[in-house]
Amino acid sequence: MTIYDIARIAGVSASTVSRVVNNKPGIKEETRKQILALLEQYDYSPNETARGLVNKASRMIGILIADIRYAHHVDIAYYIEEEMGKHGYCSLILNTGLTDDKKVDAVKVLEQRRVDGVILVGSTFQCEAVKRALESGLSKVPVVITNGYLDLPNVKGVLVDEREGVEHCVEMLTAKGHEKLAFVLPNHTPSNLSKQQGFIQGMEKKGWKREGLWLYECPTTLEDGYAMMERILEEHPDVEGVIFGEDLSAVSAIRVLHDRKIQVPGQVAVMGVDNSKYCDICYPKLTSLNNRLLEMSLEAARILLDSLEGRENPDKIMLFSRIVEREST
Amino acid sequence: MTIYDIARIAGVSASTVSRVVNNKPGIKEETRKQILALLEQYDYSPNETARGLVNKASRMIGILIADIRYAHHVDIAYYIEEEMGKHGYCSLILNTGLTDDKKVDAVKVLEQRRVDGVILVGSTFQCEAVKRALESGLSKVPVVITNGYLDLPNVKGVLVDEREGVEHCVEMLTAKGHEKLAFVLPNHTPSNLSKQQGFIQGMEKKGWKREGLWLYECPTTLEDGYAMMERILEEHPDVEGVIFGEDLSAVSAIRVLHDRKIQVPGQVAVMGVDNSKYCDICYPKLTSLNNRLLEMSLEAARILLDSLEGRENPDKIMLFSRIVEREST
DNA sequence: TTGTATGCGTTATCAA
DNA sequence: TTGATAACGCATACAA
Numbered sequence: 020m021t022i023y024d025i026a027r028i029a030g031v032s033a034s035t036v037s038r039v040v041n042n043k044p045g046i047k048e049e050t051r052k053q054i055l056a057l058l059e060q061y062d063y064s065p066n067e068t069a070r071g072l073v074n075k076a077s078r079m080i081g082i083l084i085a086d087i088r089y090a091h092h093v094d095i096a097y098y099i100e101e102e103m104g105k106h107g108y109c110s111l112i113l114n115t116g117l118t119d120d121k122k123v124d125a126v127k128v129l130e131q132r133r134v135d136g137v138i139l140v141g142s143t144f145q146c147e148a149v150k151r152a153l154e155s156g157l158s159k160v161p162v163v164i165t166n167g168y169l170d171l172p173n174v175k176g177v178l179v180d181e182r183e184g185v186e187h188c189v190e191m192l193t194a195k196g197h198e199k200l201a202f203v204l205p206n207h208t209p210s211n212l213s214k215q216q217g218f219i220q221g222m223e224k225k226g227w228k229r230e231g232l233w234l235y236e237c238p239t240t241l242e243d244g245y246a247m248m249e250r251i252l253e254e255h256p257d258v259e260g261v262i263f264g265e266d267l268s269a270v271s272a273i274r275v276l277h278d279r280k281i282q283v284p285g286q287v288a289v290m291g292v293d294n295s296k297y298c299d300i301c302y303p304k305l306t307s308l309n310n311r312l313l314e315m316s317l318e319a320a321r322i323l324l325d326s327l328e329g330r331e332n333p334d335k336i337m338l339f340s341r342i343v344e345r346e347s348t
Numbered sequence: 349m350t351i352y353d354i355a356r357i358a359g360v361s362a363s364t365v366s367r368v369v370n371n372k373p374g375i376k377e378e379t380r381k382q383i384l385a386l387l388e389q390y391d392y393s394p395n396e397t398a399r400g401l402v403n404k405a406s407r408m409i410g411i412l413i414a415d416i417r418y419a420h421h422v423d424i425a426y427y428i429e430e431e432m433g434k435h436g437y438c439s440l441i442l443n444t445g446l447t448d449d450k451k452v453d454a455v456k457v458l459e460q461r462r463v464d465g466v467i468l469v470g471s472t473f474q475c476e477a478v479k480r481a482l483e484s485g486l487s488k489v490p491v492v493i494t495n496g497y498l499d500l501p502n503v504k505g506v507l508v509d510e511r512e513g514v515e516h517c518v519e520m521l522t523a524k525g526h527e528k529l530a531f532v533l534p535n536h537t538p539s540n541l542s543k544q545q546g547f548i549q550g551m552e553k554k555g556w557k558r559e560g561l562w563l564y565e566c567p568t569t570l571e572d573g574y575a576m577m578e579r580i581l582e583e584h585p586d587v588e589g590v591i592f593g594e595d596l597s598a599v600s601a602i603r604v605l606h607d608r609k610i611q612v613p614g615q616v617a618v619m620g621v622d623n624s625k626y627c628d629i630c631y632p633k634l635t636s637l638n639n640r641l642l643e644m645s646l647e648a649a650r651i652l653l654d655s656l657e658g659r660e661n662p663d664k665i666m667l668f669s670r671i672v673e674r675e676s677t
Numbered sequence: 678t679t680g681t682a683t684g685c686g687t688t689a690t691c692a693a
Numbered sequence: 694t695t696g697a698t699a700a701c702g703c704a705t706a707c708a709a
Contacts, residue, residue: 021685021686021687022686022687023686031695031696032695032696032697033686033687033696033697034688034689034695034696034697034698035694035695035696037686037687037688037689038688038694038695040687041688045694045695046694046695047694047695050694050695062484062485064456064459064460064485065460065686065687066401066460066462066685066686066687067460067461067462067687068397068400068401068406068461068462068685068686068687069401069685069686069687069688069701070686070687070688071397071687071701072395072397072398072401072685072686072687072688072700072701072702072703073686073687073688073689073700073701074687074688074701075701077397086426087416087422087425087426087429088422088423088426090419093416093417093422094417096416096441097415097416097417097443100416100441100442100443101443104442104443109440109442109457109461110440110441111438111439111440112425112429112439112441113429113433113438114426114429114430114433127393128438130393131393131394131395131396132396132397132438133395133396133397155391156391156393241625241628241629270629274631277631296570297629299570300570300599300626300629300630301629301630301631302603302606302630302631350701350702350703351702351703351704352702352703360679360680361679361680361681362680362702362703362704363679363680363681363703363704363705364678364679364680366702366703366704366705367679367704369703370704372704374678374679375678375679376678376679379678379679394702394703395701395702395703397701397702397703398685398701398702398703398704399702399703399704400685400703401684401685401686401687401701401702401703402684402685402702402703402704402705403685403703403704404685
């Protein structure tokens with residue numbers, strides 16, 4: 020059923036039907052009613068593809084995300100999809116993984132689909148490869164990156180001061196008497212590296228030497244988190260607190276301590292980052308740095324909508340993280 | 349940059365460029381090379397919207413999901429997106445919530461977008477409203493529903509025998525000496541109701557009367573799960589086991605028992621359904637009925653691809669659930 | 678091997 | 694208030 024079909028049945032031209040469909044003025048009330056009835060009767064549904072072609076707007080946005088299965092990522096995707104949906108935009112969600120080539124491929128897909136805007140979820144997209152891909156293919160559409168920044172005229176960033184946040188974590192733990200701390204770095208994203216930076220600076224303020232700090236690296240899985248905590252305990256049996264760069268491995272670490280009958284937080288305090296659902300599920304409940312991912316995603320959607328509708332916004336917006344204390348500290 | 353632009357620069361016609369772009373035969377090797385170079389040089393990217401219009405195929409599929417934030421839903425969406433992406437299809441993921449009108453709206457959106465196929469995630473879409481919406485708008489495209497079935501010529505279903513699965517849970521628990529069991533029903537989806545049915549039948553086999561069974565209802569949240577378990581303990585202090593229709597509330601229940609120093613599974617055994625990530629995060633780890641959501645989603649994607657590419661498949665495919673024992677039973 | 682013409686379903690411009 | 698016509702970018706049948 021196209022506007023031509025409807026037009027033929029109604030005995031009018033296609034443009035008249037189009038006007039009715041789009042609620043344009045300048046149509047006699049009588050014909051409008053008649054056509055509206057026909058539209059209803061034949062269950063007419065406008066072809067968005069054709070609209071997109073002539074309007075040069077797909078009313079779709081792209082959401083690039085390393086892996087939507089991470090609890091904090093999925094929340095972001097959910098809220099963005101919901102918010103954009105309210106404004107008539109569909110979301111094309113692409114899981115890219117962490118490798119450059121797949122991220123670039125995903126940008127190409129969005130380019131072919133002629134999305135009207137893009138949201139990059141996570142600082143992993145703050146990299147040269149993505150920057151170049153955006154420059155070549157998507158330099159004309161607004162882009163928002165959460166938890167990162169790309170120096171491109173069409174890209175805006177929503178950031179969280181995770182560096183400072185983790186520094187506060189160090190302060191809080193030492194204030195509670197946990198002085199011998201370790202930090203566990205997840206993937207090498209700019210965001211994670213800045214968390215590590217915060218740890219280093221926090222410890223230096225307490226008089227520790229940079230070289231002597233207990234810095235570790237560990238992938239974002241339960242299994243790796245478990246092995247990580249075991250290793251820390253082996254290498255530093257006197258450890259008094261561990262800050263993990265994300266929640267999932269921290270959750271496993273808690274379990275290690277529990278299995279070994281090491282008091283949490285009595286003997287060893289544990290913290291995560293992301294303030295995800297996992298924090299309330301493990302035992303004891305995990306204290307975590309709330310890096311405001313929810314607010315960040317809503318901000319990102321808002322900024323993208325602003326750009327899409329011609330409203331101005333600053334290039335960078337900064338949110339402040341805060342510690343959510345639970346039972347593990 | 350369109351094929352016309354490239355054609356003009358190359359001094360050929362647009363159809364020649366189109367043929368090169370689509371790797372069609374019947375082009376002199378020399379011109380092909382020349383155009384390929386130009387395509388590369390000018391960073392040509394075919395407009396999928398225009399292609400979709402002429403090909404009458406969007407190469408997009410729709411994924412309808414009540415709420416992608418549920419751990420088991422997001423896994424499904426992830427695997428479907430990945431699998432379809434490999435075959436050149438983009439996924440339009442829409443969160444519909446549980447109300448009929450929003451589900452119907454989502455179907456309309458997919459209709460307007462002229463998706464080539466649809467996957468409905470979860471038995472919540474097995475309802476009259478969705479059925480009618482599909483009939484009116486999407487009767488021409490293949491649809492696959494996971495964990496449910498709709499009697500429509502273009503709809504195929506992938507099902508899991510959760511009824512039988514929960515019946516086995518009852519058997520297992522009673523075999524371990526937990527005889528006084530309660531069941532907690534999440535939302536009233538067909539899937540959840542069949543789990544409850546399995547519980548009832550399992551208990552009846554053990555000689556219980558249907559009327560005396562301890563049946564409860566509880567939304568899928570940590571808070572509600574906590575209150576639920578408290579209520580069960582209050583009303584039935586002699587309870588020996590609880591089967592929750594999904595994992596999240598079960599996780600909270602475990603915490604209640606732990607807080608009250610009630611041994612799990614010594615005094616009270618707890619089970620969930622979905623075998624989600626949550627099971628490994630809580631303490632003690634949660635035994636859960638694996639309803640094979642991962643395999644189901646891959647099957648759904650495979651069936652949809654088969655339909656899209658003209659291969660036949662049975663209308664229903666049944667998978668069998670199995671219990672994954674952890675520490676809570 | 679290549680080009681011309683047409684159509685996909687819309688919206689928009691201009692004329693009536 | 695309405696209609697004819699031309700785009701939008703591409704693929705394809707047919708002609709050359």
